[in-house]
Amino acid sequence: xxxxxxxxxxxxxxxxxxxxxxxxxxxxxxxxxxxxxxxxxxxxxxxxxxxxxxxxxxxxxxxxxxxxxxxxxxxxxxxxxxxxxxxxxxxxxxxxxxxxxxxxxxxxxxxxxxxxxxxxxxxxxxxxxxxxxxxxxxxxxxxxxxxxxxxxxxxxxxxxxxxxxxxxxxxxxxxxxxxxxxxxxxxxxxxxxxxxxxxxxxxxxxxxxxxxxxxxxxxxxxxxxxxxxxxxxxxxxxxxxxxxxxxxxxxxxxxxxxxxxxxxxxxxxxxxxxxxxxxxxxxxxxxxxxxxxxxxxxxxxxxxxxxxxxxxxxxxxxxxxxxxxxxxxxxxxxxxxxxxxxxxxx
Numbered sequence: 414x415x416x417x418x419x420x421x422x423x424x425x426x427x428x429x430x431x432x433x434x435x436x437x438x439x440x441x442x443x444x445x446x447x448x449x450x451x452x453x454x455x456x457x458x459x460x461x462x463x464x465x466x467x468x469x470x471x472x473x474x475x476x477x478x479x480x481x482x483x484x485x486x487x488x489x490x491x492x493x494x495x496x497x498x499x500x501x502x503x504x505x506x507x508x509x510x511x512x513x514x515x516x517x518x519x520x521x522x523x524x525x526x527x528x529x530x531x532x533x534x535x536x537x538x539x540x541x542x543x544x545x546x547x548x549x550x551x552x553x554x555x556x557x558x559x560x561x562x563x564x565x566x567x568x569x570x571x572x573x574x575x576x577x578x579x580x581x582x583x584x585x586x587x588x589x590x591x592x593x594x595x596x597x598x599x600x601x602x603x604x605x606x607x608x609x610x611x612x613x614x615x616x617x618x619x620x621x622x623x624x625x626x627x628x629x630x631x632x633x634x635x636x637x638x639x640x641x642x643x644x645x646x647x648x649x650x651x652x653x654x655x656x657x658x659x660x661x662x663x664x665x666x667x668x669x670x671x672x673x674x675x676x677x678x679x680x681x682x683x684x685x686x687x688x689x690x691x692x693x694x695x696x697x698x699x700x701x702x703x704x705x706x707x708x709x710x711x712x713x714x715x716x717x718x719x720x721x722x723x724x725x726x727x728x729x730x731x732x733x734x735x736x737x738x739x740x741x742x743x744x745x746x747x748x749x750x751x752x753x754x755x756x757x758x759x
Contacts, residue, residue, distance in 0.1 A: 429569060429576040439465075439601050441455055444456075447630075447634045448632075454593060458596055459477060459587075469619065471614055472615070478500060488552075508605055515548065527585045534579045537580070538565045555582060
């Protein structure tokens with residue numbers, strides 16, 4: 414039940430990641446010399462990413478993001494902490510349904526100029542300025558460099574791998590050439606497919622576009638071996654992890670281990686009750702009566718244990734983890750708790 418709930422919540426469409434089932438991710442890729450596959454370097458430049466992903470016929474929206482890392486941020490250089498900073502573009506705010514409690518995202522002019530503007534999470538705004546409204550227009554230091562706060566978003570849960578952040582700034586589109594014919598850099602692409610385009614079709618379009626880019630290069634070549642859907646990126650990204658084999662293995666483990674524990678518990682319980690059963694048998698109790706009583710007792714214990722486990726999972730998933738803050742759709746709740754309800758009475 415726990416495994417199913419984790420998998421379901423991590424893969425279904427939940428705000429702010431409302432389009433998980435239509436997403437394809439590039440990862441950062443790597444470049445190498447064509448002649449002998451030497452001088453391999455991880456990373457993809459913005460120019461290379463825009464040439465591969467900028468004109469895909471099946472893409473509804475494409476956003477690029479640079480490396481995500483922790484940076485010292487605060488209302489002043491002397492008063493701050495380390496928070497997760499993301500370099501994003503305007504399409505990031507269109508792709509992810511992150512609500513603004515005050516202000517706005519940076520606009521096209523600010524992005525093109527890579528202005529010193531910043532969008533911060535509501536928790537950071539309250540810590541630094543007292544409220545989200547008070548933060549708008551104020552200076553906020555990111556890496557000891559002052560930036561003007563233009564927007565304050567709701568706090569995004571860290572359960573959302575790609576939407577999560579605490580500080581968002583525009584990236585510089587004219588990143589310096591790091592060699593390898595301008596291929597090296599620190600960007601990855603996230604592609605939202607059109608409703609009538611499958612994920613496999615989108616991967617084929619990306620691979621075709623990548624082949625055209627590599628054909629235009631003379632010395633180096635770019636590779637994107639980790640093109641993946643959301644579920645593949647989160648759970649089955651490595652080649653040696655087969656989804657079907659993994660699910661079967663987990664299912665066997667989840668069935669065999671509890672079965673061994675329950676059989677041991679029942680065996681120990683029966684050994685302590687042999688004298689009781691012998692006395693009841695001597696007083697005329699039939700074998701069917703004894704078996705019926707033992708079966709009912711074990712089913713009752715299993716029901717109580719399943720109920721307690723179900724309530725425990727609901728408590729920690731709903732209250733402790735804070736899923737109630739994620740605006741989980743009713744369909745998702747029905748799927749997760751309906752599955753749990755079925756397990757409870759199966």
